[in-house]
Amino acid sequence: MSTPDGGTRPAPTDSGPRPSTPTTPTPKKDDPAMAQRIDVKDLNIYYGDFLAVEGVTMTIEPRSVTAFIGPSGCGKSTFLRTLNRMHEVIPGASVHGSVEMEGVDLYGADIDPVAVRRQIGMVFQRPNPFPTMSIEENVLAGVRLLNKKISKSDAADLVEASLASANLWNEVKDRLQKPGAGLSGGQQQRLCIARAIAVKPQVLLMDEPCSALDPISTLAIEDLITELKKDYTIVIVTHNMQQAARVSDRTGFFNIAGTGSPGKLIEMDDTGTMFSTPKEKATEDYISGRFG
Template identity: 55%
Template sequence: MERTIIKSENFNAYFGNNHVVKNVNIEIERNKVIAVMGPSGCGKTTYLRCINRLHELIEGARCDGKMLLNGQDVYNMHPIFTRLKIGMVFQRPNPFPNLSIYDNVIAGYVLNGIKMSKADKNDIVEKSLTSAALWKEVKDSLHKKGTFLSGGQQQRLCIARAIAMEPEVLLLDEPTSALDPISTSSIEELLKELKNNFTLIIVTHNMQQAARVSDKTAFFYMGELVEYDDTKKMFTNPDDIRTQNYITGRFS
């Protein structure tokens, strides 16, 4: 199996005439946690949303260049297939409010019209909730609404929902910014576990979080990928002065 799972080649993204991601070239390795950081408006979230083709859903948005998943350009795939392979967890926990915990986990299958036996569903629910470190807490209340859970639990439910589809890559857009420190810590621990089975790309404003959870870090500034390297190197001796100024809080 190829080590590289995601590869961007001369990738650009635009909102109308606004060029927000500029000629990004990056190779992301399988089973790693990648942190994407940069100041607000640097294009990091847009880049993340381009990976599973959410960017194109916005009116006036477009992109060019290549975004390869296992060597195949995701822009030549069916977008639904892309999103099955590349799941996403958003900033605010967003379980379906009318669905139970159980139904939230298998929502991806139901919405895609995939029919399964009860036993298979049970199996997927238990496996996904266990992987999301939520099973023990909710196994006796699977048919309660997901919105009854705490914020941290809801976010882990969203992670369970995303991994239930067995994606290869999981994109996380500031997944702990709405959570308290304890819930944040449990999500961070979970990310370390999840990387055994998935490749995780996390956009975060919290630099300590990037340092704690990721193997590699990408720093974006004004739409450009300034630097991409091992997290330890990025946080001890970055090559680019812009990276250093950003991580040391001296950015103007």
């Protein structure tokens, strides 16, 4: 049902490169946290009349980590935000092209952006737990939004499971009723990850999740990303190339020709290939630090 696109990606179904991808992409309909593949085709992203990102075509594999690298302002964060329709939250912003998740166009006329965001979670650059909520309420915030009547014991289980998945449970289990804003930056970011995965999304988008954190917290998050890719499709934007090399399976390099011109996806490949033998000279220059 998913039409194959240009060929900048390896064939998705026979999953050659990575052993982590199961050979059957949509086997478990009963699993709520089922990771899904995303196909992007000829995506143009606008702020008003300004074309910010031009002609992106790519495939994001399920149960893997896809990293986007590139200089500031090249549109990688902007592109990330189009994957869960957060881009259009900005006044005047618009998107042309298609983003398909398992064959369903997320920008289709009958698709509710709210529903999209419930399936594709997001973690932001700066930790943003709700300041008026306790740690527990923060984790449950998304579930409560779904208007699910959730029993006390189920809620407690969900809080524990989500915080445990985010490697935060042991640190906060004795102070679940304390405000989330009282945690350290790294803990807050893991709380945000717990909040995002508590609603069992299919895809998790991370917009520079470690850029406001110290090296130890960064390491904790990176370990967590490696853990989470067993269950989720993860897309991460990072300024840190070592991080991309450490955590991701595939890497996309975005670049911009100059101020005012649109950002483009220059190259996308397996992370090992990208960092050893990139095809494009721009990629090589950027990765080796000879950018500009």
